[in-house]
Amino acid sequence: MSRLLFFSRFSGRPMILKLSLLDLFPDPQLCDPGEFLCHDHVTCVSQSWLCDGDPDCPDDSDESIDTYFSTVK
Numbered sequence: 001m002s003r004l005l006f007f008s009r010f011s012g013r014p015m016i017l018k019l020s021l022l023d024l025f026p027d028p029q030l031c032d033p034g035e036f037l038c039h040d041h042v043t044c045v046s047q048s049w050l051c052d053g054d055p056d057c058p059d060d061s062d063e064s065i066d067t068y069f070s071t072v073k
């Protein structure tokens with residue numbers, strides 16, 4: 001997390017604005033290559049675990065029909 005120091009034009013007092021990458025990029029690429037980002041946008045699982053009949057994401061999105069069709073080529 002980075003911090004930027006701003007001086008307000010109105011009050012003249014310094015204000016701390018906290019920014020994180022998540023603020024700047026709401027849906028960042030969180031996972032490493034070869035990993036699948038679960039639909040909870042938090043959990044990464046190996047792509048080899050997709051559609052293997054075993055739910056690995058907390059929301060089971062690695063086993064969803066959408067995931068199946070998006071990974072079948």
Ligand SMILES: [Ca+2]
Pocket residue numbers: 049050051052053054055056057062063
């Ligand atoms: Ca799985």
